[in-house]
Amino acid sequence: MIRAYLRVASSDLRLAEITEFLGIQPDDSHDIGDQSLSRPTHRYLWSSWQRHLDLGESISGGTEGLSSAIEGLEFGLADALGVLAARSCDVALVVVQELDDRGDTGLHLTAPAIRWLARAGALVDVDQYVEGASFSRAASNWIEGRMWDLRKVRWALLRGGGVGRRNGQRP
Incomplete structure (x- = not known):
């Protein structure tokens, strides 16, 4: 509506x-x-x-x-x-x-x-x-998936890897 x-x-x-x-x-x-x-x-x-x-x-x-x-x-x-x-x-x-x-x-x-x-x-x-329950569930799952990606980025930054680095090397 x-x-x-x-x-x-x-x-x-x-x-x-x-x-x-x-x-x-x-x-x-x-x-x-x-x-x-x-x-x-x-x-x-x-x-x-x-x-x-x-x-x-x-x-x-x-x-x-x-x-x-x-x-x-x-x-x-x-x-x-x-x-x-x-x-x-x-x-x-x-x-x-x-x-x-x-x-x-x-x-x-x-x-x-x-x-x-x-x-x-x-x-x-x-x-x-x-x-609606299934729409809410789908939205929640999408958000959870993005939060996982953000946690990996944060972990990489804390390790000193940084965004855009592969295997610890500078781009």
Whole structure:
């Protein structure tokens, strides 16, 4: 499954200023000084404006719906976001992808979608979460294999062998 949203974050502008400038109400938001719902003792040091993208009902866990959703956005919004990005706001397309044993693990962005994001001055922030026992096991095995390789490199360095040396000889 995949979901995505546009996010504007600013430590200078208040939420009301961002919303007024964009002319669109956020789906989720918080203002500078608001109390965090997940951490009651924490107050936000930045404003955050978020607008969810409608990815529609699509195959491949929604990956092809991402480009369609971006391409369907108005260029006026991209231009307004670009102005905010130039004013030191962080503008991002945030993609949250839950990976499992059944779905695709890739993301597909078309050239027009990339052009829209560039016009908006947006970075792409991808969060991926692993679901499913066999996928988790495969990921864990892959990581363990890489850790073994790193331990061998560390051992070689401690022995004075160094990276790029073969049989103790310099390259």
